[in-house]
Amino acid sequence: MNATATAPAPAASVPRRPRVHMAAFGCQMNVLDAEVVVGELLRRGYERAATEDAADVVLFHTCSVRQHAEDRVWSRLGALRRRKKLDPSLRIGVLGCMAQRDGRSILVRAPHVDVVCGTRMFPRIGELLDRTREGERVLAVDEVECLPPPRNLSARPDRHKAFVTVMRGCDHRCTFCIVPTVRGPEVSVPEDDVVAEVEALAGDGAVEVTLLGQNIDSYGRDLPGQPTLARLLRRCAAAPGLRRLRFITSHPGDVTEELLDTMGADPRLCPYLHMPAQSGSDPVLKRMARKYTAARYREIVAEARRRVPGIELASDWIVGFPGETEADFEASLGLLREVEFQTSYVFQYSTRPGTPATRLADDVPGEVKRDRNHRLLAAQTEISERRNRARAGEIAEVLVDGPSERDSSRLSGRTRENQVVVFPGPAAWRGTFRRVRVTGATAAALYGEAEGLAAGRG
Numbered sequence: 413m414n415a416t417a418t419a420p421a422p423a424a425s426v427p428r429r430p431r432v433h434m435a436a437f438g439c440q441m442n443v444l445d446a447e448v449v450v451g452e453l454l455r456r457g458y459e460r461a462a463t464e465d466a467a468d469v470v471l472f473h474t475c476s477v478r479q480h481a482e483d484r485v486w487s488r489l490g491a492l493r494r495r496k497k498l499d500p501s502l503r504i505g506v507l508g509c510m511a512q513r514d515g516r517s518i519l520v521r522a523p524h525v526d527v528v529c530g531t532r533m534f535p536r537i538g539e540l541l542d543r544t545r546e547g548e549r550v551l552a553v554d555e556v557e558c559l560p561p562p563r564n565l566s567a568r569p570d571r572h573k574a575f576v577t578v579m580r581g582c583d584h585r586c587t588f589c590i591v592p593t594v595r596g597p598e599v600s601v602p603e604d605d606v607v608a609e610v611e612a613l614a615g616d617g618a619v620e621v622t623l624l625g626q627n628i629d630s631y632g633r634d635l636p637g638q639p640t641l642a643r644l645l646r647r648c649a650a651a652p653g654l655r656r657l658r659f660i661t662s663h664p665g666d667v668t669e670e671l672l673d674t675m676g677a678d679p680r681l682c683p684y685l686h687m688p689a690q691s692g693s694d695p696v697l698k699r700m701a702r703k704y705t706a707a708r709y710r711e712i713v714a715e716a717r718r719r720v721p722g723i724e725l726a727s728d729w730i731v732g733f734p735g736e737t738e739a740d741f742e743a744s745l746g747l748l749r750e751v752e753f754q755t756s757y758v759f760q761y762s763t764r765p766g767t768p769a770t771r772l773a774d775d776v777p778g779e780v781k782r783d784r785n786h787r788l789l790a791a792q793t794e795i796s797e798r799r800n801r802a803r804a805g806e807i808a809e810v811l812v813d814g815p816s817e818r819d820s821s822r823l824s825g826r827t828r829e830n831q832v833v834v835f836p837g838p839a840a841w842r843g844t845f846r847r848v849r850v851t852g853a854t855a856a857a858l859y860g861e862a863e864g865l866a867a868g869r870g
């Protein structure tokens with residue numbers, strides 16, 4: 413009997429799947445858009461690269477709101493120029509607000525960039541990247557909004573929480589803001605689609621969802637029947653399994669009594685309002701075209717506190733806006749001190765190309781802007797520290813996000829009011845609700861000890 417040895421058949425070579433790395437700059441909506449882009453590319457056969465160096469495709473989802481964010485993108489693109497020379501198969505894409513505003517000039521300034529894709533075209537990034545395979549350099553900056561593909565739930569970075577974009581663009585024309593230029597007019601996602609997405613996320617383990625919109629309080633005005641944000645919140649909050657629902661960002665002129673009453677009536681709706689004041693001076697607010705006065709802002713705050721027990725407020729501020737005098741700045745300081753915000757985000761004004769404020773002289777010296785920035789932050793720090801310390805002994809109900817960024821041996825999470833709480837505990841508590849006894853505080857966080865699992869609604 414002859415034995416025949418059979419050599420193993422040569423393995424068919426399987427082409428390696430392209431690896432994509434994406435970095436998002438700017439707001440939470442950009443982070444979510446980046447998740448959608450990566451989810452779509454995974455669906456099309458890409459793999460996620462852990463680092464930029466390991467990627468065959470590097471994408472930047474950019475922000476134009478501040479110069480600093482743009483500078484960081486240009487610096488990262490500069491660093492990739494050499495790598496592209498050594499490896500011409502590397503593909504590089506610039507997406508989002510910078511792409512929308514600067515379009516072709518990015519391709520001119522950065523000849524190693526393969527794709528420039530604006531704010532309304534990113535859902536088609538897969539097709540655009542296909543076109544670059546043959547060396548085509550693609551510019552896709554369209555006026556027509558492309559609907560994002562159905563969400564790829566497996567691409568979610570956190571199981572316990574999620575973000576959902578409910579509208580894009582803004583119909584306000586605040587003179588310092590590039591959003592209306594790069595994001596266009598308000599376009600709301602149909603109510604049923606938002607509700608279906610929130611239900612799908614809750615079914616996939618998300619216990620906290622944050623609805624996103626540049627000016628979310630005007631949600632629905634462009635939809636048939638004009639559903640309100642309040643109605644949307646009521647429907648989304650009913651998603652089985654969902655325990656917390658948030659929304660950002662609010663324009664003071666669009667906050668309604670219906671919205672506040674809805675927030676006050678349902679414990680699943682978190683008592684937190686990010687409602688930028690920007691300034692406490694009426695002449696400055698007028699030059700910003702914010703469409704409210706400081707007195708009106710105070711009234712809305714009072715109404716919010718009356719209708720939503722325990723509500724916490726956060727504000728953005730611009731210091732050094734054109735023509736801002738010391739008295740104008742003192743008015744901002746006064747408003748901040750009076751309202752006692754939980755958090756203030758302070759920005760020094762810088763001229764953004766494409767905004768109406770470019771017509772105003774940027775006449776506040778840099779050192780004055782820095783000084784005002786410092787004074788506003790110092791006032792907020794004093795308020796936050798005092799209010800947080802007064803909470804010693806309280807029990808906070810915390811949804812655990814994971815290890816604290818500053819001290820990975822401890823856990824960090826947030827209360828319904830969006831207050832950060834840091835405490836010791838095992839990593840396995842990520843995504844669970846805990847009762848934490850507050851033992852200390854800084855301006856930035858409460859510190860404490862876990863007492864057990866929080867029951868009921870977080």
Ligand code: SF4
Pocket residue numbers: 582583584585586589590591592626627663
């Ligand atoms: S409401 Fe907000 S997004 Fe709209 S223009 Fe003003 S600052 Fe920009």
